Each structure stands twice: as C-alpha cells, then as structure tokens.
Amino acid sequence: xxxxxxxxxxxxxxxxxxxxxxxxxxxxxxxxxxxxxxxxxxxxxxxxxxxxxxxxxxxxxxxxxxxxxxxxxxxxxxxxxxxxxxxxxxxxxxxxxxxxxxxxxxxxxxxx
Amino acid sequence: xxxxxxxxxxxxxxxxxxxxxxxxxxxxxxxxxxxxxxxxxxxxxxxxxxxxxxxxxxxxxxxxxxxxxxxxxxxxxxxxxxxxxxxxxxxxxxxxxxxxxxxxxxxxxxxxxxxx
Numbered sequence: 001x002x003x004x005x006x007x008x009x010x011x012x013x014x015x016x017x018x019x020x021x022x023x024x025x026x027x028x029x030x031x032x033x034x035x036x037x038x039x040x041x042x043x044x045x046x047x048x049x050x051x052x053x054x055x056x057x058x059x060x061x062x063x064x065x066x067x068x069x070x071x072x073x074x075x076x077x078x079x080x081x082x083x084x085x086x087x088x089x090x091x092x093x094x095x096x097x098x099x100x101x102x103x104x105x106x107x108x109x110x111x112x
Numbered sequence: 113x114x115x116x117x118x119x120x121x122x123x124x125x126x127x128x129x130x131x132x133x134x135x136x137x138x139x140x141x142x143x144x145x146x147x148x149x150x151x152x153x154x155x156x157x158x159x160x161x162x163x164x165x166x167x168x169x170x171x172x173x174x175x176x177x178x179x180x181x182x183x184x185x186x187x188x189x190x191x192x193x194x195x196x197x198x199x200x201x202x203x204x205x206x207x208x209x210x211x212x213x214x215x216x217x218x219x220x221x222x223x224x225x226x227x228x
Binding site: 032034041042043044045046049089093095098099100101102103104105 | 146155156161205216217222
C-alpha cells in the first residue's frame, strides 16, 4: 500500500520568512496530493491540493509542487505570519473515492 | 464546500462501556466515508472505509468487532467503540468525499474519546 514520508517534523521560522515542507510517496498510482492544516483539537482543513497532471499550483502565499518521476511533492509558504503556526499534513490517494494516506505531520512555528 | 458534521465532539466513558460516534454529510450524499484515529501529536491513521449499504473495509490491525461501523444511509455513518478501554482514548475523525468526483475529502470536527 501507499506510504507517505514527510519532513521536517518541526519547523521554526521568523515572521516573513518562507517555509518549505517536503513529502515523498511510494505508490506510483497515486494521483491526488492534498495538504491540510490542523490547529490543536480541530479538524484538518484543506489548504491546497494538486493532481498528477499538474506540476505546480499556487494560491496567494501558498504553493505546491509535484515531481511525479521522483515521487515527491512540496508545500511552500511565503511571507509567513504567526497565524500560519499549526500542524501541516501532506496526503496521497490513488483514485477518487479512496482514502487518504497521511504523512506524519510538520509542526510549523512562526515567531514574530 | 461540503459540510460534514460529527457528534459528539467530546465523550468520557467508563471502561467496558460502548460509545457511538455519528458522522453526517449535511448537504450532499456520501456513498463512502472514512474513519481515522489520531493520537496526541501524531498523524491521522485510517481505520476503515465505510460503504453505504455494505460492510466496512477495515485496515490491517483494526479490530472489526471492536470498532463497529454502520453506514445505513447516504448521509450517515456511525462508529461504535465497543467495550472501550483506556487505550482506546483518542481523537476520532470521519471524512466524506465530495460528490463532484474530484476526491476532495471533507472532515468532521472530530470526537475526543476519554475512557476512564
């Protein structure tokens, strides 16, 4: 089955800096890669996703890149703000209607 | 986006009792829902896939007799933790796939279970 590795487990940046979180996956059949932000005790919130027919996607300060050959995808947050502090999870799934397999998460701390 | 409601948000129970958690898709029909468990400071681990009108598919290592899943309608899936023990204390979250076919999953707010 699918296995998703995520790095780093913790990331501390200064306000205004960029943050990058990287994930690798094992199943070449995976074609959907969402990123979720989870605040303590709350539900995961989808912040951006990318599909296998796209190499990069951007939404304001957030961007995701995908390298299908290398089986890795990354989340980029620019101009970080304290409210970006949370746990971020990458995930992968192989087809519509199937479950997401999550990475172990990255705790991002943005200090002002 | 689609809304998934989960109830209760928090439950405390005595060891040996059973607890039922409900997951509802409020504004769409969900033929498939998923149940995850999340221990403190850990990731979401898939427990089972809940299929409307058929038996749930459980992940390896998840006891189907302990975690009973029922998906009797297109908008409701339930997870019953039977004979709960302290080690079952965790954050349980359900999700449902949006009906547009884009495979976007929407999560419930989660249920924090504490077994004394």
